[in-house]
Amino acid sequence: MDVNDIPQDDSKIFKGQRKVIYATQNGNYQTATTNGWEMEEFATEQAVEELNRLTTEALTAVKLGEKSPLFYLMYRNRFDLPSLAQATGFWQWQIKRHFKPSVFAKLSDKVLERYAEVFGISLEKIKNGR
Known part of the structure; x- marks a missing residue:
């Protein structure tokens, strides 16, 4: 151009x-x-709407006990599975396991601290899902 x-x-x-x-x-x-420009604005608005929808759905899944707080925090902080894996150094399959409430409950503070650092929040907030 x-x-x-x-x-x-x-x-x-x-x-x-x-x-x-x-x-x-x-x-x-x-x-x-x-x-x-108009087209970029349209595409960005569409992407933000989709992320907001995914964040809302993730929060609902956490409240219903279907997913761990990490699932919600991933979307709230504008990550997807590949980008979260890259940022944390965990494999995608490991993160998927961490999304299970039963697995999340057993995660060590060391593992949770890696997520807390990436999300820019405290360890306590990770444990409470905020």
């Missing part, structure tokens, strides 16, 4: 800020800025 063709739709998701992107000028790539 040419620098002069970069949309400047003043997207509300940018909240007055600008985003750096790569564009071309005279056939050479360079950085340029945008304050957003």
Whole structure:
């Protein structure tokens, strides 16, 4: 995309800020800025709505005793299984096991502290599911 063709739709998701992107000028790539465009705003809003839906469903599953608090915290903190595995260093299959309330109840403080660090909360909050 040419620098002069970069949309400047003043997207509300940018909240007055600008985003750096790569564009071309005279056939050479360079950085340029945008304050957003309609299609990106639409896609971002869709993604946020989906994450909010998943977070609500996860909280319900935790309250019903179907999942451990980690399941809710994953979505509340905008992770999915692959990104949480990458951030914690646990395998995805291990995290899935940790989502089981019976397994979660037996997790050591050392394991829970890894989650707490990634989520930026205390060990006590992990144990209480907040």
